[in-house]
Amino acid sequence: MLFxxxxxxxxxxxxMKIELKNVSLSIQQDDQTVELLKGVSLEARLGVIHALLxxxxxxxxxxxxxxxxxxxxxxxxxxLEGKDIRRINVFELRRRIGLVMQKPxxxxxxxxxxxxxxxxxxxxxxxxxxxxxxxxxxxxxxxxWVSRDPSxxxxxxxxxxxxARTLANNPEVLLLDEPTSALDAQASEHLETLIxxxxxxxxxxxxxxxxxxxxxKRIAHDVTLLYRGRVVEHGEAKRFFASPSTEExxxxxxxxxxxxx
Amino acid sequence: MSWLxxxxxxxxxxxxxxxxxxxELGLEKELAIAVVRTLIQLTIAGYVLSYVFAxxxxxxxxxxxxxxxxxxxxxxxKRGKGIPGALRIVLIGIVVSEALSLMLLLxxxxxxxxxxxxxxxxxxxxxxMVASGVTLNRFSSEFTLxxxxxxxxxxxxAAPKKASLSVIKAAVKAGMIPTIDSMxxxxxxxxPGMMTGQIxxxxxxxQAVRYQILVMFMISGATAITSLIVVLQGYLAYFTPEAQxxxx
Numbered sequence: 001m002l003f004x005x006x007x008x009x010x011x012x013x014x015x016m017k018i019e020l021k022n023v024s025l026s027i028q029q030d031d032q033t034v035e036l037l038k039g040v041s042l043e044a045r046l047g048v049i050h051a052l053l054x055x056x057x058x059x060x061x062x063x064x065x066x067x068x069x070x071x072x073x074x075x076x077x078x079x080l081e082g083k084d085i086r087r088i089n090v091f092e093l094r095r096r097i098g099l100v101m102q103k104p105x106x107x108x109x110x111x112x113x114x115x116x117x118x119x120x121x122x123x124x125x126x127x128x129x130x131x132x133x134x135x136x137x138x139x140x141x142x143x144x145w146v147s148r149d150p151s152x153x154x155x156x157x158x159x160x161x162x163x164a165r166t167l168a169n170n171p172e173v174l175l176l177d178e179p180t181s182a183l184d185a186q187a188s189e190h191l192e193t194l195i196x197x198x199x200x201x202x203x204x205x206x207x208x209x210x211x212x213x214x215x216x217k218r219i220a221h222d223v224t225l226l227y228r229g230r231v232v233e234h235g236e237a238k239r240f241f242a243s244p245s246t247e248e249x250x251x252x253x254x255x256x257x258x259x260x261x
Numbered sequence: 262m263s264w265l266x267x268x269x270x271x272x273x274x275x276x277x278x279x280x281x282x283x284x285e286l287g288l289e290k291e292l293a294i295a296v297v298r299t300l301i302q303l304t305i306a307g308y309v310l311s312y313v314f315a316x317x318x319x320x321x322x323x324x325x326x327x328x329x330x331x332x333x334x335x336x337x338x339k340r341g342k343g344i345p346g347a348l349r350i351v352l353i354g355i356v357v358s359e360a361l362s363l364m365l366l367l368x369x370x371x372x373x374x375x376x377x378x379x380x381x382x383x384x385x386x387x388x389x390m391v392a393s394g395v396t397l398n399r400f401s402s403e404f405t406l407x408x409x410x411x412x413x414x415x416x417x418x419a420a421p422k423k424a425s426l427s428v429i430k431a432a433v434k435a436g437m438i439p440t441i442d443s444m445x446x447x448x449x450x451x452x453p454g455m456m457t458g459q460i461x462x463x464x465x466x467x468q469a470v471r472y473q474i475l476v477m478f479m480i481s482g483a484t485a486i487t488s489l490i491v492v493l494q495g496y497l498a499y500f501t502p503e504a505q506x507x508x509x
Contacts, residue, residue, distance in 0.1 A: 027508060070416060070505055090504050095418040105409045108427070118417045169417060 016082070017173060017205040018044040018067060023076035025062060036062045038229045039076070044173075044222070049199055049206040051220035051237065053213065055257050059229040060209045061102075064175050067207065068097040080173070095122065098171030102178045104150070104158035111136065111153075111161050112146035118169035135164040140194060156187025160194070167198070174199075176208045180215065192219050213253060217241055225249055227257065271296070313375045322375040326382055330355050333390035341397035344498050351397070354490035355389045358483040366479070384455065384476055385483045388440060392484035393491045396436035400495055403428045412506055421500040429492050436488030440481050447477060 025037040036059045044050040052060045065071040067078060069090050078085045085093055095118065106114050112132040119130050133143035139160040145153075150161055159179055166174065176195070180188035196219055199206050210216055216223055216237065223240050225233035225248065232248040233240055244250045251257045274296050281288040313321040334352040341347030362385045363378065371377050404411070407428055414424035422429075447453060448470075452460075455476060459469035499507055 068416060069503060070412060072501065072503060072505060091418045091420060094416055099416040101409075101413065101416070103409075105413050107410065107414070117414070117419075121418050121423070165417070 015046050016043045017046040017080070018207070019079045019082075020063075020067075021077045021079075023063070023066060023073050023078060025066060025071060025073050025075075036229050037066070037073070040226070040229070040231050041076075042224045042231060042234050044205055044207050046205055047199065047203040048221040049196065049208055049219050050222045050224065051216040052207060052209045052224050052226060053216055053252070054211065054226035055252070056211060057228075058226040060211075060226055061177050063226065064099070064177050064207060064209050067173075067175055068094050068099055070094075070099070091121075095169045096171055097173040097175060098166035098169055099175045100159070100162050100166050100177065100179050102181055104155070104162040106150040106158075106161075110147050111150050114150060114161065115146075115165045115168045117165060122169075130168060132164075132168070135168045136161075138167060138198070139164045140190075154187070156183050156190060159183060159187075159191060163191075163195070171204070173205045173207070176206065178209050178211065180210075180212075188215070195219070213255070225252055227252070310375075310379065313379070317374070322378060325375075325379060326359070326386075329383060329386050330359060333386045334393075337390045337394040337397065340394035341401065341495065343401055344397060344495055346498065347397060347495075350491055350494045350498075351390075351393045353494065354393050354487040355386060357490055358389050358486040359385050361486060362479050362483045365482075369475075380455070381476065381479070384480060388480045388484050389487040391439065392436040393487050395439065396432045396488040396491050397495060399435035400428060400432035400492055403431045404496075404499060408506065415504055415506070421496065421504050425496045425499070429496055432492045432495075433485075433488045436491075437481075437485055440484045444477050444481060447473070453477075 020040055020042050023037055023040040024035070026033050026035040028034075040059075040063060042050075052063065054060050062071060066073050067085075069085060080088065080093070080097070088096075107117060115132040115135050116129060123129050133146050136143045136145060141157060141160055141164075150158055153161065159182075163179070174195070180191055183191065192215065195206065195208075198204055208216075208219060220237040222235065223233065223237045224231055225240070225244075227248050232246050233244055240249065241253070244253055248257060274292065278289050278292055280286070281292060309325070313325060330352065334348060334355050337351045337355075338348040341351065344350070359382060363382065366378075366381060367373055371381070404425070411424045411428065415421070443453075453473055453476070456466075456469045456473040459472065460466055501507055
C-alpha cells in the first residue's frame with residue numbers, strides 16, 4: 001500500500017519535469033522598475049513539447065532564460081524534477097537544460113569544434129570525447145560537414161548545427177527561443193519535424209517559445225499563453241485551440257492581441 | 262640650454278596653434294592648457310628630482326613612486342568607464358608590474374638609488390598606464406560586440422572565464438601590440454626618448470643603447486603583466502556570482 005503511494009507520488013513528480021511557481025522578475029530601466037514577469041506559474045510535463053505563446057514583449061524569452069538561470073528570478077521558485085534550480089550547480093543545470101537561441105551564433109572554428117564546445121567543458125581528457133559527426137547526423141545533416149565553416153551554411157542548416165551543439169551536452173530539457181523565426185516555411189517545417197522526432201525518440205522535455213499560432217498547433221501538446229508578463233492560458237493544446245477559456249486567449253487566436261500598450 | 266632658447270621653442274607650439282585655427286580644430290584652448298601644464302609639471306619635476314637625488318633618502322623615492330603610480334592608475338581608469346572598480350583594478354596591475362620589474366632590475370645589478378630607480382620606474386609605469394588603458398578600452402568594446410557569443414557559452418555550461426576567453430585574449434593582445442610594434446621599429450624609425458636624452462646629455466651612445474635595450478625588454482614584460490592582471494580582474498565585473506551576464 002505504502003509502496004504504491006510512494007511510487008505513485010514519484011511518478012507524479014517525475015511527470016512534472018519543470019515547474020514554475022509564482023515567478024516574478026523586474027528590471028530597472030531609465031530609473032523605472034519594469035515588471036517583466038508577474039507571478040508566472042506553469043508546469044512542463046516530461047517528454048512533451050510545451051509551447052510558450054504570446055505577442056512580442058510579453059516576456060516569453062525572459063521566462064525561458066530564467067529556466068536555465070541565464071536570468072535570475074526575484075520571486076517564486078523554479079524546480080527541475082522537484083528540486084529548486086538554485087540548489088543545483090549552475091553549470092550542471094545549464095548542461096541538463098539546453099538552449100537554442102533565436103539567431104544562430106557560432107564560436108570561431110568549424111562545425112565540429114562548435115559541437116564539441118559543450119563536451120570539452122565536461123571531459124577531463126580529450127580521449128573520451130564524443131564524435132561530433134554523430135550529432136551532425138542526428139540533426140539530419142551530412143557528417144562530412146564536420147570541418148566546414150558554419151558561416152557558409154544556410155540559415156536552416158545553421159540552426160540545425162546550433163541544435164546539434166546543444167544536444168551534444170546530452171540535455172534532458174530543451175529550451176527553444178523562436179528557433180524558426182528567421183527561417184523560410186520549408187526550413188521551419190524541417191526543424192519542427194526534427195525536434196518533434198527527437199522529443200519522442202529521446203524523451204526530451206521541450207519548451208518552445210513561438211509567436212506563430214499555426215506552428216504551436218502543429219507541434220505542441222501543452223501551451224501557455226503569456227500576456228504582459230502574466231499567464232492568461234495554460235493547459236492542453238487541443239483544448240486551448242478548440243476553445244480558449246479567456247477573452248485574451250480568444251483575441252490572441254484571432255490574431256488581434258497586440259504587444260505592449 | 263638657456264632660458265631664452267627655451268622660451269623661443271614656444272614658437273613650435275605657435276605653429277600647432279596656427280594649424281588648429283586654420284583647420285578650425287578648436288584645439289587652441291586645449292593646447293594652451295597643455296603648454297602651461299607641461300611647463301609647470303616638468304619644472305616642478307625637475308626641482309623635486311634634484312632634491313630627491315641630493316637627499317638620498319629612500320622615503321622620498323618611495324613617495325614619488327607612489328605618486329607616479331596613483332596618477333597613472335587614475336588616468337588609465339578613465340578608459341574603463343562602465344567597469345566598476347576600474348581604478349582599483351588598474352592600480353593593482355600597475356603596482357604588481359612595477360614591483361616585479363624593480364625586483365628584476367635590482368637583481369640585474371642596477372643601483373637602487375633614486376637616480377636609476379625613478380626614471381626607469383617612470384618608463385615602466387608610463388607604459389603600464391598606456392597598456393592598461395588600451396586593454397580596458399578594448400575589453401569593454403569587445404565585450405559589447407561579443408555579448409551574444411559569451412551568453413551562448415554560458416548557456417552551454419561554460420564558466421564566466423571560459424565564456425569570455427576570446428574577449429580576454431583580444432584585450433591583452435591590444436594592450437601589448439603598441440609595445441611590440443615599438444620594439445620592432447626602435448632605432449630605425451625613432452630613437453627612444455631615454456636614449457636620445459642620454460646622448461644629448463653627452464653619454465656614450467653605446468652605453469645609452471645598452472640601457473635602452475634593457476628598458477625595452479623590461480617594458481614588454483611589464484605591459485604584458487599589467488594587461489593580464491587588468492583583464493583577469495576586469496572580466497569579473499561583467500558577471501553575477503551565479504554566472505549570469507549583468508545587464509548593460
